Every structure is written in C-alpha cells, then in structure tokens.
Amino acid sequence: MSTVDRSLVKNLPLFAGLAPADLDEMLQEAQSIRYPKGSSVFQQDEEAHSFFVLLHGHLRVMKLTPDGQQVVVRFVTPGEMFGIAMAMGRATYPATAMAVVDSIALVWPSTIWPRLIAKHPALAVNTLQTVGSRLQDAHTRVVEMSTEQVERRVAHALLRLAQQAGRKVEAGVQIDFPISRQDVAEMTGTTLHTVSRILSAWEEQGLVEGGRQRIMIREPHKLLLIAEGTLD
Amino acid sequence: MSTVDRSLVKNLPLFAGLAPADLDEMLQEAQSIRYPKGSSVFQQDEEAHSFFVLLHGHLRVMKLTPDGQQVVVRFVTPGEMFGIAMAMGRATYPATAMAVVDSIALVWPSTIWPRLIAKHPALAVNTLQTVGSRLQDAHTRVVEMSTEQVERRVAHALLRLAQQAGRKVEAGVQIDFPISRQDVAEMTGTTLHTVSRILSAWEEQGLVEGGRQRIMIREPHKLLLIAEGTLD
Numbered sequence: 001m002s003t004v005d006r007s008l009v010k011n012l013p014l015f016a017g018l019a020p021a022d023l024d025e026m027l028q029e030a031q032s033i034r035y036p037k038g039s040s041v042f043q044q045d046e047e048a049h050s051f052f053v054l055l056h057g058h059l060r061v062m063k064l065t066p067d068g069q070q071v072v073v074r075f076v077t078p079g080e081m082f083g084i085a086m087a088m089g090r091a092t093y094p095a096t097a098m099a100v101v102d103s104i105a106l107v108w109p110s111t112i113w114p115r116l117i118a119k120h121p122a123l124a125v126n127t128l129q130t131v132g133s134r135l136q137d138a139h140t141r142v143v144e145m146s147t148e149q150v151e152r153r154v155a156h157a158l159l160r161l162a163q164q165a166g167r168k169v170e171a172g173v174q175i176d177f178p179i180s181r182q183d184v185a186e187m188t189g190t191t192l193h194t195v196s197r198i199l200s201a202w203e204e205q206g207l208v209e210g211g212r213q214r215i216m217i218r219e220p221h222k223l224l225l226i227a228e229g230t231l232d
Numbered sequence: 233m234s235t236v237d238r239s240l241v242k243n244l245p246l247f248a249g250l251a252p253a254d255l256d257e258m259l260q261e262a263q264s265i266r267y268p269k270g271s272s273v274f275q276q277d278e279e280a281h282s283f284f285v286l287l288h289g290h291l292r293v294m295k296l297t298p299d300g301q302q303v304v305v306r307f308v309t310p311g312e313m314f315g316i317a318m319a320m321g322r323a324t325y326p327a328t329a330m331a332v333v334d335s336i337a338l339v340w341p342s343t344i345w346p347r348l349i350a351k352h353p354a355l356a357v358n359t360l361q362t363v364g365s366r367l368q369d370a371h372t373r374v375v376e377m378s379t380e381q382v383e384r385r386v387a388h389a390l391l392r393l394a395q396q397a398g399r400k401v402e403a404g405v406q407i408d409f410p411i412s413r414q415d416v417a418e419m420t421g422t423t424l425h426t427v428s429r430i431l432s433a434w435e436e437q438g439l440v441e442g443g444r445q446r447i448m449i450r451e452p453h454k455l456l457l458i459a460e461g462t463l464d
Contacts, residue, residue, distance in 0.1 A: 063371065063375050065375060065379050066460070067379075067461060069378075069379040071374065071375045071378045071379060073371055073374075084364075085364075087360055087361075087364065088360060088361055088363075088364020088365065088367065088368070089360075089361035089364055089365060090364070090368070094368055094371065095371075114357075117353060117356070117357060118353055121349060121350055121353045121356060124349070124353060124356035124357055124360060125346075125349060125356055127360060128319055128320060128321075128356060128359060128360050128363060129319075129320060129321035131320075131360060131363045131364055131367055132316075132317075132319065132320020132321055132322070132363055133320065133321060134367055135320065135363055135366055135367045135370060136320070136322070136326055138367060138370030138371055138373075138374060139295065139305055139326065139327075139370055141370075141374050142303065142305075142370060142373050142374060142377065142421070143295050143297060143303045145374065145377040145378070145421055146301075146303045146377070146418070146420075146421035147297050147299075147301040147303060147421075186378070188378075189374070189377055189378035189379075228298070229299065
C-alpha cells in the first residue's frame with residue numbers, strides 16, 4: 001500500500017477532465033495492490049467491495065455457469081477500470097478476475113463511489129463511455145456468434161486481442177500476455193478441439209505462430225480477410 | 233410536439249433523484265414524437281442526433297451485418313432510455329430502432345447531453361446503471377450462446393421477454409407485443425426453422441401457445457426447467 005503519483009495515471013481516460021488537485025485527492029483514497037500471477041482479484045458472486053484501475057499486468061475476466069462451464073468475458077489491460085459492479089447498480093461481482101501475469105491495480109472501496117461522482121461528474125461521464133464501449137463489444141460478440149462460422153469468430157477474437165494488447169515485433173504482432181487455446185475457445189463459444197484445428201491450419205499457412213501460451217499474428221491483413229469472410 | 237407532464241415520467245429510473253423543478257426544466261427541452269407501427273426511430277450508422285425515453289409502445293432494436301444478416305439486440309419497453317449512443321461516446325447509432333406497434337417517445341437533442349449531466353449528476357448515475365444492466369444482459373447472452381444448446385437459449389429468451397413485457401392472463405403469461413418466430417431466431421442465434429421446430433414441440437406439450445405474431449407462455453415453471461437444463 002502506497003500513494004500513487006499523479007503522473008502515472010493522469011492520461012488515463014477515466015481521469016479525463018479532472019483537475020490535478022481533484023485527481024490527487026482521489027489517489028489519496030486508493031491503495032496500490034500487487035496480484036501475483038494466477039491469483040484472483042475478486043470472485044464471481046462475491047460482494048462488490050472495491051473498484052479498480054489496472055496499472056500493470058493483465059487480467060482474465062471469466063464467468064462460470066451453474067453447471068461449471070467457463071466463458072472468458074474479456075481481458076483487462078493496463079489503464080482500464082474493472083470491477084465497477086457497484087457503479088452499475090450491482091451488489092456483487094458478475095464475474096471472476098484473475099491475474100494472468102504479475103499485476104498491480106489501484107483499489108478504491110466501492111462505498112466512496114457515490115461521493116466521488118457527486119464531487120467529480122467527469123468520472124461518471126468517463127465511466128459511462130467505458131461501460132458503453134464494453135456494451136458495444138458485447139453486442140458485436142453476440143452478432144458474431146449469431147451470424148458467423150467459428151473460423152471467422154476466432155479471427156475476430158485474435159484481431160481484437162492484437163488491437164487491445166498487440167506489440168509490434170519483427171515477425172508480426174505479438175499478443176502481449178499469456179493466452180491459451182482454451183482461452184480462445186472460451187472467447188468464441190467453441191471447443192478447444194476446434195480452436196486447435198483452426199490455429200494449426202493457420203500456423204501451417206504462416207498466418208499465425210503459436211507457442212506455449214503465446215500467440216503471434218504474422219499476417220494481420222490475411223487474418224482480417226478471414227474475419228470479414230472474404231478469404232477461406 | 234407538446235410539453236410532457238411531469239407526473240407521466242417522474243417515477244422512471246432515469247429521473248430518480250432529480251428535483252421536480254429540474255425534471256420540469258428537462259422536460260421543457262424534450263419533444264414528444266409518435267412513431268407509427270413499422271416506422272424506424274433511427275437507423276444504424278446514422279448520426280446520433282437524439283436520445284430518447286419510450287413513453288408508450290414497443291421497439292425492436294436490431295443490428296445488420298455487412299453481409300445482410302440481422303440480429304435482434306433487444307426490445308425496448310415503456311420507461312426505458314434508448315438511442316444513448318452519444319452518452320456512450322459514439323457519434324453514430326450502433327443499431328436500428330423500429331416501432332413494432334404505434335409508439336410514442338420523448339426526444340432530446342444529443343447536443344444538450346453534456347450540459348444536462350453537468351447540471352444533474354443523478355442523470356449520469358442513473359444512465360450508468362441502465363447501461364450496466366444492459367452490459368450484464370449482453371454478457372448473459374454471450375454465456376448462453378457459448379455454453380447452451382439452442383432449446384435452452386430459446387427458453388431463456390422467452391422467459392426474459394415475459395419478465396420484460398409479460399402480461400398475466402388467465403391461461404398464462406402473454407408477451408405483450410407482436411413477436412415473430414423470426415425475432416426469436418434472431419435473439420438466440422439460430423434459424424427460423426429451428427425455432428419453429430422447438431416452438432411447435434412446446435405447443436404440442438402445452439407449454440406455450442402461438443398465434444399470428446403472438447406468444448403466450450402457459451407453463452412458465454416448466455419453461456424455466458428447460459432453460460436451466462433440468463428438463464428435456
């Protein structure tokens with residue numbers, strides 16, 4: 001636990017429009033907490049005690065069904081808010097967040113949210129934009145699952161990961177955190193078997209390059225053609 | 233176009249926490265517009281010029297894919313906000329909204345949104361809860377599409393419609409607006425053929441009752457067992 005310097009976070013979308021003094025005041029109420037790789041930040045159905053901004057690392061957010069099936073909701077990258085269940089009118093977290101690498105987050109108690117937004121309306125406006133863009137993402141996913149064959153969905157999922165957390169390297173775009181074929185299956189509503197078959201075929205064609213929990217996209221343009229259904 | 237009486241809308245969730253004088257002021261900036269059955273309120277990709285509250289009727293919100301496939305995003309029932317693309321940071325509407333029966337909405341120009349929420353922070357808080365609950369619905373749908381067989385998804389879709397717009401009648405729960413089998417197909421990511429097969433079987437078993445653009449649920453409890461996967 002330590003106070004966070006304003007310079008680390010002042011450019012985050014969440015804090016846009018906040019005066020420096022207001023941001024300092026808000027940061028004084030935050031804790032900075034480390035989450036070792038593999039640990040959970042919060043659990044589905046647990047009381048939504050805190051809200052968070054990820055400073056470093058990557059998280060996987062996943063929902064478990066009553067009959068034990070798991071779906072990846074999204075990955076959280078640095079700079080993003082998460083765990084804002086309480087701001088959305090929920091008393092509990094709708095999903096589990098787990099660190100896929102060693103991660104650090106700013107943590108505020110949920111109880112101060114009403115006071116924070118009453119004092120800093122820009123926070124509510126910024127949060128609304130964040131939640132709105134997640135809603136668009138979720139609807140895009142519903143549309144893809146409703147209308148697209150699985151190969152196109154997998155291509156879309158990889159392109160979104162590349163956009164969210166892609167790092168340009170010599171051979172292409174590296175997705176910058178550990179991601180498994182099982183993760184991709186849980187992001188696209190298909191089975192590990194199907195994802196393995198698709199990725200192996202793409203590897204043979206030189207489109208992507210796999211590895212232990214690593215995915216690199218060698219030919220983003222060709223993957224885009226597959227996603228759009230214009231290349232088989 | 234006419235001024236709307238506060239008593240009509242003061243109990244809507246959007247306006248919770250607003251002082252009567254503030255609500256009156258906000259209503260003075262609204263137009264009340266009629267949308268005849270079958271007309272569109274706005275079109276996907278059109279500039280997001282206005283935001284709305286539905287006063288009367290029902291709307292279908294749908295997304296069209298580049299290759300011409302259609303997906304029902306949701307139905308809007310009286311009291312709900314819709315078309316709030318601009319509040320979510322978008323310049324255009326992400327979907328098309330069409331009146332499925334004669335409908336009436338309050339309409340505000342999007343340009344006044346920043347001023348309204350600066351003046352009435354409760355609006356942003358309430359909108360955040362609305363968008364948050366839609367995000368939960370969308371994630372629930374993603375989870376269902378990822379993990380459930382189509383029969384369970386159709387059962388879930390009908391139960392949600394009943395909850396949102398169900399009217400208790402002697403024989404069961406009537407979904408209170410015109411809804412076609414094609415709509416149900418577009419809500420569950422399956423084909424008209426499959427929905428027809430499922431609904432016909434349920435009709436034979438006395439679970440639901442169909443009709444021209446009408447669905448009545450005769451046995452909500454049995455439908456829930458199907459949705460939960462505990463009855464085949």
